[in-house]
Amino acid sequence: MGAETEYTIDELARVADTTVRSVRVYHERGLLPSPDVRGRIGYYGTDHVSRLQTISRLLGRGMKLNGIRELLDAWDRGDGLADVLGVPVPEEPQASPVPELPDYAKEALAATGDALSTFRITNPRASDLINRLVEAGFRLEDALGTLESLRLDCDQMIDRYAADLIHCLAGQGFENSARTPQDRTKYETDLAIARLIATRATTELIDQAFARHIDQFSAAADVLPAESVD
Incomplete structure (x- = not known):
């Protein structure tokens, strides 16, 4: 902790443009380290x-x-991006068909030719x-062709926006830093945050688009004539 500048809790709140109550809440929730207490006064x-x-x-x-506490804890530990996201890093690429597909699907997958036999389903929701x-x-x-087309459309969509979003949310801060190890850890944390926020926003927008189509199908069903029952 740097000793050149110290703040009481009131001074800290004013300098950080927040409130004393917020400082106390963040401390209680584990987001803010404890102050250096001397006598009955805490110094930040x-x-x-x-x-x-x-x-x-x-x-x-x-x-x-x-979520902020989890990210800050990971940052304090010096975790990398994969650790912050909770994603295991594989030691080597997986070359075999994944087990999410049933046996009949794996057999058919192996018989569909090079273009489809090399297709790997790594997401259980996709399978x-x-x-x-x-x-x-x-x-x-x-079915595999449909999913592959969907994947390509998603790739094109993300390729269109990813660079600008990543640079805005994480890259420009690192470019303007001193590139210290702590800056590098912060950069990886910012990358994790960028991925999380962009993914959540994209998922919500896609869900809203699907909801519009679901509503259309539901409305169409209401006007279809009922089947006669003998």
Whole structure:
């Protein structure tokens, strides 16, 4: 903790442009380290100011306190991006078909040719979509083709926006930093936050688009004539 500048809790709140009540809440929730207590007065330093400013930025980006605490804890531990996101880093690429697909699907997958036999389902939700399409009457090749088209459309959409979003939310801050190890850890944390926020926003927009179509199908069903029952 830097000793060149010290603040009481009132001074800290004023410098960080927040309130004393917020400082106390952040401390109680584990987001803010304890002050250096001397006598009956707690003294805060520049690290506390930086932490409060970070919390304010994350709150402004729509993060909740629990999520902020997890990210800050990971940052304090020096975790990398994969650790912050909770994503395991594989030791080597997986070369075999994943087990989410049932046996009949894996057999058909191996027989569909090079273009589809190299297709790997790494997301259980994606494999669930394939299974449900097959159960609805799709040929496995057509189900895989549908998912591949969906993946390509998603890739094109993200490729269009990812660079600008990542640079705005994380890259420009690191470019203007001293590139210290702490700056690097902060950069990886900012990348994790950028991914989380952008993914949540994109998912919500896609869900709203699907909801519009669901509403249309539901409305169409209401006007369809009922089948006669003998």
